Amino acid sequence: MLIQRLTKTDIDKMRKLNEVFAIAFEDTETHLQKLPKDTYLQSLLEKSHFIALTAMLEEEVVGGLVAYILEKYEQERSEIYIYDLAVAERFRRQGIARSLILNLKEMAREMGAYVIFVQADRQDEPAILLYRSLGIQEEPFHFDILP
Incomplete structure (x- = not known):
């Protein structure tokens, strides 16, 4: 499994991730209509x-997350908010979501963020656990x- 941060050239992968979210959240209206x-x-x-x-497993997007870096005003620091996280149903219970979060934790450390929420x-x-x-x-x- 390969975890990667998408860049401006990864539009197709972003669209595939959006499809994973639509199915996982049972919300095609939000994710696929506009x-x-x-x-x-x-x-x-x-x-x-x-x-x-x-x-990614081979060339297939099997899960992912979207997060936002929020710069704080009260101190010179930032926090990261995980807005969406999902794994395609047939790939769940394999540690993919955990790997995504651990990868984000490493990025947060490198950026100097003080918390991910x-x-x-x-x-x-399952998400709560x-x-x-x-x-x-x-x-x-x-x-x-x-x-």
């Missing part, structure tokens, strides 16, 4: 605060505030 243009994805992949990691739905027990094994659980509230 696909961004190649130029949008290229621009996003060029941004230093955007991280897209893929797990992620949210999990209460009913997503994985995140508990890697970090400290907190009980925040989450609110969507629509413009």
Whole structure:
């Protein structure tokens, strides 16, 4: 398995990762109905605060994560937010998600980030077990505030 950070030339892999997310999250409406243009994805992949990691088996994207680097105002430091993480169903329970997070941890150390954080739905027990094994659980509230 190869884990790689996508660059501006990896638009096809980013699209494949989006398909993995759509199926894993059972949310094709969000992930597949209004696909961004190649130029949008290229621009996003060029941004230093955007991280897209893929797990590849041979030429197949079998999982990945998308994270954002958040620069803090109160101190000269940053934190990383894992926005999405998924592994295709037939490749689960093989340590791929853990490998993705461990790879991100190494990147975070190199960048000087002080923490990586992620949210999990209460009913997503596999994700909760994985995140508990890697970090400290907190009980925040989450609110969507629509413009």
